[in-house]
Amino acid sequence: MKSIQFVRTDAGWRSSAAASATTARSDRRTVVNGSASMPDSSRKATGSHPSAQDDGPPALILAGLTKTFGGKPAVDRVDLTVPAGSFFGLVGPNGAGKTTALSMAVGLLRPDAGSSAVFGVDMWSDPVRAKALIGVLPDSLALPERLTGRELLTFLGQLRGLDPAAITERTRELLDVMDLEHAERTLVVDYSTGMRKKIGLATALLHAPRLLVLDEPFEAVDPVSAMALKSILARFVADGGSVVLSSHVMALVEQLCDTVAIMVEGRVVTAGPLAEVRGHGSLEETFVRLAGGDVRAAEGLSWLAS
Amino acid sequence: MVGVLIRMKLAIVRNSMTGGRAALMITGGVLGLLGAATTVWLSLVNPSGPGVVPDLLATTYVVWLLGWLVGPVWGASSVLRVEHFALLPMPRRQLAIGLLGAAFVGVTTAVTALAFLSLVVYGIRQGVLPALVSVPAAALQLVLVVLLSRTSHSVFGLIARGRLGSAFTGLLLAAFLVLTQSGWIVLVVIANSEVLSTGFPSGYSAVVRAIPSGWGVAAVESAHEGQWWRAVGMLAAMVALSGLLLLGWSRTLGSLRHGRTTIRGSSHAPAATSPVLAGRTAAVVRKELRTWWRDPARIQILAIVLGWALGTALLPLTLGWTAVLPWAGPGMALMAATVACNLYAPDGTALWLTLQTGSEREDLRGRQWAYLLVFGSLTVAVTVGFTLWSGYTWAWPWVLALVPALLGGGVGLALYTSVVALAPGPDAHKRPDNPLEHGETPWQSQVLFWVGLLPAVPAVMTVVFGTVYDNAVLLWAGGPVGLATGVFLGWWLGRVAIGRLRAKGPEMLYQMRTGRAAKTVAAAAPRVDVPKVKLSRRESLVAGLSWIFGPLCLIPQGVIPVVILLAGAEQKVWFLALYMPDPLRWPVAILMVLLGCFLLHQAIRLTVKSSRL
Incomplete structure (x- = not known):
């Protein structure tokens, strides 16, 4: 089991988040001290970096997360630490447990064992506070399908308790950025896959969270929209936000992320700063080496294209 | 092939x-x-x-x-x-x-x-x-x-x-x-x-x-x-x-790609600002009302409820009976709970947003209010219209007692069942070719039709006593009693459902995602839930059969023949006891009542066992 803790220059939180950052900070001490399941290495790592930036708790800590489906472990004792202010990429082959791990991290799937904490707030014992800090894009879940994009964002803004003027303004901006304004009267159920992804991202961003957890955010999104999204995410991180995204597109992760973890068969096989993980080769080479190169591919289907 | x-x-x-x-x-x-x-x-x-x-x-x-x-x-x-x-x-x-x-x-x-x-x-x-x-x-x-x-x-x-x-x-x-x-x-x-x-x-x-x-x-x-x-x-x-x-x-x-009928939404509506309309519950009510109006599956529910109530009331007109007319409204309230007993499944995995925003209470209450606005207004209109049409003034105390009790009980029971006995179907965006495809709810509907009658018992008893003792105060007290029962049941069952939604939300989401019930192996953070007792295949078979045949034996084959025997009427129709030779009629009717009670007891015992919290 790998556990990691990195220090990264944090540009600082915007004023609106300052108050909650302070509370989260004081909470973190209890979490770290009281957590028996946290591996020693991470505690040491915390202690060995007495810099000012390390005062804030990590954006996300997963400790010993486990989930078993039908006797087969989908996620097996995963420990991960996402430092505040990092752009974190979680990569792995199909069925590695990325979606399951992220679902447990954000409170959508109850783990068999282990815990998840967002800025020091435990997801499963204090869900209301923890969930207020994050924006989530789950993979291929439904939305309130019979609303238009604008109605959906307004609805969510009201559920999040935002001010009406802010809701109207943010909704307008988000629809504009996501290039969804032309679909003003289209219900979400009639959206294309890419449009669903974009409106999902808009719902994740609407309440200006401190941590974004995105499951395959760029799948089926066209290059133009992807470019816009990438710049939004990059600016979000530059302003001090944290992002965790899962993907199996290595080039994208290399381009965006500063920290990566590789999951294979429910376990984290390596994690660390991008440069460290990929060493001298590319991320793809490291990935294929760790995931186990598939000899079947070389043998091929002899009858095909004969 | x-x-x-x-x-x-x-x-x-x-x-x-x-x-x-x-x-x-x-x-x-x-x-x-x-x-x-x-x-x-x-x-x-x-x-x-x-x-x-x-x-x-x-x-x-x-x-x-x-x-x-x-x-x-x-x-x-x-x-x-x-x-x-x-x-x-x-x-x-x-x-x-x-x-x-x-x-x-x-x-x-x-x-x-x-x-x-x-x-x-x-x-x-x-x-x-x-x-x-x-x-x-x-x-x-x-x-x-x-x-x-x-x-x-x-x-x-x-x-x-x-x-x-x-x-x-x-x-x-x-x-x-x-x-x-x-x-x-x-x-x-x-x-x-x-x-x-x-x-x-x-x-x-x-x-x-x-x-x-x-x-x-x-x-x-x-x-x-x-x-x-x-x-x-x-x-x-x-x-x-x-x-x-x-x-x-x-x-x-x-030709699978037929032109799809697109239903259009509103355009550029700004967020509501008045405090009453901008609240979290109000937001859910607005979303639900839009869904009732725009979702073909919900329109179908409305049509079934309306068609059934009106059809049942109008069919006896072929015999010249008008006495059934006033009961169209109460029937509609009952049928609404019976048909709309799986309200969470059509929205499917959209439940993640409710969990993510921690709005379980607002979501459930909002759905209850929307249900009341939709079915309540229809029920009241039909009740008033049909009772006036029938011209039976004696019917008023009865419908005034029945309607609020059945509506309130219905809004409680429907939402409670939707949460506790969720029957997942495919997500809306995954069934574009048949919007009516849904999770199957034969048990829930069968059970709710009978259980849905219970909320009316106190109010009806009041009116019965008022009629028997010829007491005008008791006669007209049925309305307030029905209202109190309805409000209490709507509130209380809603509260139980909210508790369940909070405790079991992730499990419900998992069930909607995969169509299977979730099993959490060991404890995570605080344990709110006690694992369900899983019924064996035989037990759930027995429970299912008991739910179907218990009410059938008790009411149509038991109680109604008893009433007919008491009244000395001669219509046999499909009542088994009445086809018996004279000395056997009473024993068979009573046997049916007892059998019905026994089967219902079995059904309730097994169901409680499987869904114990």
Whole structure:
């Protein structure tokens, strides 16, 4: 089991988040001290970096997360630490447990064992506070399908308790950025896959969270929209936000992320700063080496294209 | 091709068989056999009227045909889906024949084949040549209904994409429900009239023979009368219609990308600012009302409820009875809870947003308010309108007591059931070709229809005492008592459901995502839940059968015959006890009541065991 803790220059939180950052900070001490399941290495790592930036708790800590489906472990004792202010990429082959791990991290799937904490707030014992800090894009879940994009964002803004003027303004901006304004009267159920992804991202961003957890955010999104999204995410991180995204597109992760973890068969096989993980080769080479190169591919289907 | 598809169908059915499903299949099979036996019995009777037997048979075949037409709307999703085969390089007609062959494998087809044996029996009674004609006629009749059913499945799927089409299918379902539940009224009309001795009116006979289900009867009759060209012509017409249907149906198979009916939303509406409308619950109410208006599946629910209540109240008008009119409103309140008992499943995995925003309470309460706004306003309007129309002033205390109690109890029970007994279906964006596809809720509806009556008990008792003791205060106190019961139950059951939603939200989400119940192996963070006791396959079979036959034995076969015996009435209809010789009538009725109580006790015991919190 790998556990990691990195220090990264944090540009600082915007004023609106300052108050909650302070509370989260004081909470973190209890979490770290009281957590028996946290591996020693991470505690040491915390202690060995007495810099000012390390005062804030990590954006996300997963400790010993486990989930078993039908006797087969989908996620097996995963420990991960996402430092505040990092752009974190979680990569792995199909069925590695990325979606399951992220679902447990954000409170959508109850783990068999282990815990998840967002800025020091435990997801499963204090869900209301923890969930207020994050924006989530789950993979291929439904939305309130019979609303238009604008109605959906307004609805969510009201559920999040935002001010009406802010809701109207943010909704307008988000629809504009996501290039969804032309679909003003289209219900979400009639959206294309890419449009669903974009409106999902808009719902994740609407309440200006401190941590974004995105499951395959760029799948089926066209290059133009992807470019816009990438710049939004990059600016979000530059302003001090944290992002965790899962993907199996290595080039994208290399381009965006500063920290990566590789999951294979429910376990984290390596994690660390991008440069460290990929060493001298590319991320793809490291990935294929760790995931186990598939000899079947070389043998091929002899009858095909004969 | 046919063999492969049949094996595939059997494999799917086998893999998705659960105790509950098996119970449903057995119950359906038994009821179907009863229907088939009745049909065959009709071909054996000897009424005095001329041509009564063929008329009765043709009428019964219309009912069988209706059942086959409505079946696919009710069952909603077919085992073998055309989409599975969309990419196979195969002519549509070959696929159609394969799917048709597979469609013949099933309990329903076997039962219907038995029922159609009645035509052969009738033919044998007419002589050798009519008997020879009756065999191909019965076989063709079976092919026809199966084909019509397949075609109607495609056609309903097509028209249900729009809201008008959904409303139509809803009304059709309601009509079928009314006929099966209150069809005995029609039987009473027929039994009391002179037709059994004088024969049906000629216009009626012509109509039931003009419908394709009556062509077989017409062919056998023609053979008996020696009109050979007519007999052969009828058979040929059946073959031709089958061919046409097969052709038409196979044409719908390939073209999956029909233009979809798009329903439009609002444009540029700004967020509400007034404190009442901007709250979290108000936001949910607004979303729900929009969904009730825009979602074809919800429109269908509305149409079923409205159609059933109005149909049940209006059908007795054929007997000149107006006494049922005031009960249309209370019936609507009851039926609303029965049909809308799975309100979380249609929104599917959108539940993640509720969990993510921690708005479980607002979501449930918002849904309750929307339910009340939709069904409450309809119920009140129908109650007032129909009670005024009936002109029965004595009915007012009763409906004023019933409506608030049933509505309030209904809004509590419907939402409670939606959360506790979630029956997941496919997510909305994954069923664009048939918006009516949904999770199946046979238990929930069956149970809720009876349990939904309970909230009215205190209010009704008040009115009963008021009537018995001729006390005006008690008589009119039923309204306030009903209101209090309704408000309390709506609030309390909602509260229980909110607790459950908070404790089990992730498990519900998992169930909607995968269609399977979630199992959390060990404790995570705080343990709110105690694991469910899983019923064995046999136990859930027993529970299912008990839920179906318990209420049937208790109320229609037990309590109602007792009332009829007390009243000394002579209508036997389908009440077993009344068919008994005199000394056995009372014991049988009481035995039925006891059996019903025992089965209900079993059902409740097992259900409580499986859903203990």
